[in-house]
Amino acid sequence: MTLGSKIAWDDTVLPFQLDRADIRGRVTRLDGLLNRILGQHAYPPAVEALVAEAVVLTALIGQTVKLRWKLSLQIRGDGPVRMIATDYYGPEAEGAPARIRAYAAFDADAPGIRAETDPFALLGQGYFAIIIDQGPDMTPYQGITPLSGTRLADCAETYFAQSEQLPTRFALGLGRSTTQTEAEHWRAGGMMLQHMPKSSPHAQGGGSGAGGLLAPQDIVHGDDAENWNRVNILLDTVEDIELTGPRVQPTDLLVRLFHEEIPRVFDAQVVQFGCTCSVERVHESLSAFSPEDIAEMITDDGLITADCQFCNAHYELDPAALTATDGSGPDSGPNSGDATGDATGND
Numbered sequence: 001m002t003l004g005s006k007i008a009w010d011d012t013v014l015p016f017q018l019d020r021a022d023i024r025g026r027v028t029r030l031d032g033l034l035n036r037i038l039g040q041h042a043y044p045p046a047v048e049a050l051v052a053e054a055v056v057l058t059a060l061i062g063q064t065v066k067l068r069w070k071l072s073l074q075i076r077g078d079g080p081v082r083m084i085a086t087d088y089y090g091p092e093a094e095g096a097p098a099r100i101r102a103y104a105a106f107d108a109d110a111p112g113i114r115a116e117t118d119p120f121a122l123l124g125q126g127y128f129a130i131i132i133d134q135g136p137d138m139t140p141y142q143g144i145t146p147l148s149g150t151r152l153a154d155c156a157e158t159y160f161a162q163s164e165q166l167p168t169r170f171a172l173g174l175g176r177s178t179t180q181t182e183a184e185h186w187r188a189g190g191m192m193l194q195h196m197p198k199s200s201p202h203a204q205g206g207g208s209g210a211g212g213l214l215a216p217q218d219i220v221h222g223d224d225a226e227n228w229n230r231v232n233i234l235l236d237t238v239e240d241i242e243l244t245g246p247r248v249q250p251t252d253l254l255v256r257l258f259h260e261e262i263p264r265v266f267d268a269q270v271v272q273f274g275c276t277c278s279v280e281r282v283h284e285s286l287s288a289f290s291p292e293d294i295a296e297m298i299t300d301d302g303l304i305t306a307d308c309q310f311c312n313a314h315y316e317l318d319p320a321a322l323t324a325t326d327g328s329g330p331d332s333g334p335n336s337g338d339a340t341g342d343a344t345g346n347d
Contacts (some may be wrong), residue, residue: 009029009245009246009249009250009268010029010030010031010032010245010246011029011030011031011032011033011270011271011272012028012029012250012268012269012270012271013026013027013028013059013060013063013098013268013269013271014026014027014028014250014251014265014266014268014269015063015265015266015267015268015269016254016263016264016265016266017263017264017266018231018258018261018262018263019261019262019263019264020227020260020261020262021227021228021230021231021261022195022196022224022227023193023194023195023196023227023228023231023261024193024194024196025191025192025193025194026060026063026191026192027189027190027191027192027243027250027253027254028056028059028060028063028189028190028191028271029187029188029189029244029245029246029250030055030056030059030187030188030189030271031185031186031187031246032272032273033055033100033271033272033273034052034055034186034187034188035185035186036273037051037055037100037101037102037273038051038052038186040311040312041103041104041312043104043106044106044108044113044114045114045116046113046114046115046116046117046118046119046122047081047104047106047113047119047122048186049119049174050081050084050104050119050120050122050123050152051084051102051103051104052174052186052188053119053151053152053153053172053174053188054073054075054084054086054102054152055086055100055102055188056172056174056188056189056190057073057086057152057153057156057170057172057190058071058073058086058087058088058100058102059088059100059190059271060170060190060191060192061073061088061130061156061192062088062090062098062100063088063098063269065088065090065132066090066134067090067091067092067093067094068089068090068091068092068135069090069132069133069134069135070087070088070089070090070132070133071087071088071090071130071131071132071133072085072086072087072088072130072131072132072133073085073086073128073129073130074128074129074131075123075126075127075128075129075147075152075155076126076127076129077122077123077124077125077126077147078124078125078126079110079121079122079123079124079125079126080106080107080110080112080113080122080124081104081105081106081107081119081122081123082105082106082107083104083105084102084103084104084105084152085102085103085104085105085309085310086100086101086102087099087100087101087102087276087310088100088271089274089276091269097269097270097271097272097274098269098270098271098272099271099272099273099274099276100271100272100273100274101273101274101275101276101310101311102310103309103310105309106122110122118150120149120150120151120152123147124147125146125147126146126147127144127145127146127147128144128145128146128147128152128155128156128158128159129142129143129144129145130142130143130159130163143159143163143164144163145158145159145162145163145213146158146211146213148209148210148211148213149210151172153170153171153172153190156168156170157169157170157215157216158209158210158213158214158215160194160216161207161209161213161214161215161216161218161219162207162209162213162214165214165219166194166195166197166219167194167195167216167217167219167220167228168192168193168194168195168216169192169193169194169216169232169235170190170191170192170193171190171191171235171238171243172188172189172190172191172243173188173189173190173239173240173241173242173243173244174186174187174188174189174190174244175187175188175240175244177244187244187245187246188244189242189243189244189245190243191235191238191243191253193231193232193235195216195220195224195227195228198224216228217229231258231261234257234258234261235257237257238253238257242256251265275308275310275311275313277308277310277311277313279315279317282306282315282317283317283321283322286304286306286317286322287322294319294322295319298319302318302319303316303317303318303319304316304317304318304319304322305317
């Protein structure tokens with residue numbers, strides 16, 4: 001492994017297709033992006049692991065969206081970890097990077113939240129949702145399935161089987177990595193397999209998943225089932241170190257796993273951290289409040305403060321400026337885009 005190959009493949013998503021099996025997929029490696037997301041919060045280790053897994057899934061799933069579309073994952077539970085939210089912003093133009101952001105809401109005082117525990121168990125009962133926003137004047141698409149299995153990847157597989165009738169498999173590897181030249185930091189990688197869509201997929205009988213939900217094997221039959229099972233047996237041989245890298249390049253991994261399936265690769269998509277909060281968006285979100293509500297948000301210093309849950313950007317606004325029609329004000333946000341600030345009168 002050379003420094004050049006590490007730089008070339010880290011923070012990318014590589015689409016591929018297995019022509020013999022009629023299966024498509026993506027493989028991703030995340031390093032700087034993941035550390036940027038996690039480094040902005042003081043998450044307990046188990047919460048970090050959940051957010052890291054959600055980010056890998058977002059990179060793999062989001063790569064299919066079109067230019068300027070947004071794909072979001074929302075995972076909500078009734079346990080100590082109440083929510084994990086991620087956004088994937090499609091590239092602004094061909095060849096441009098995609099952007100990802102993520103955060104978790106959790107009860108910091110919950111028993112066991114900082115202990116070494118099963119991260120998925122911290123979610124409790126809840127749901128896994130994917131939302132696709134195609135832009136202005138378009139109604140967002142939303143699909144929801146219950147949390148199931150023992151990891152977020154299981155939930156994603158159930159989602160695609162139940163909501164999209166698409167057999168899908170995820171293999172993920174993530175954790176803290178240390179090398180001779182780098183301090184301990186997060187690395188993650190993953191591979192997604194998905195059977196090519198059929199004109200009228202259907203399940204024969206009830207689902208074999210938890211609670212009667214559909215599983216991938218319920219919606220493939222005949223030759224498709226044989227191909228699906230064969231490719232999944234090959235994927236079962238992958239090791240975490242091969243997924244996370246950086247020693248094994250994604251193209252070499254595909255050849256090792258699927259050389260008999262005639263793999264073809266396409267252009268890799270670069271992904272980077274990107275938050276869309278801005279002072280203008282905070283103004284926009286506050287415009288929905290009445291003057292009385294605005295007055296209750298004013299701090300002892302005579303300001304209204306707002307914090308972005310994704311990137312921790314902090315905004316301080318003059319209440320008088322909220323009545324301005326030109327949206328002028330001090331801009332301390334990293335980019336323009338969706339409103340993510342939470343206004344509060346509490347210090």
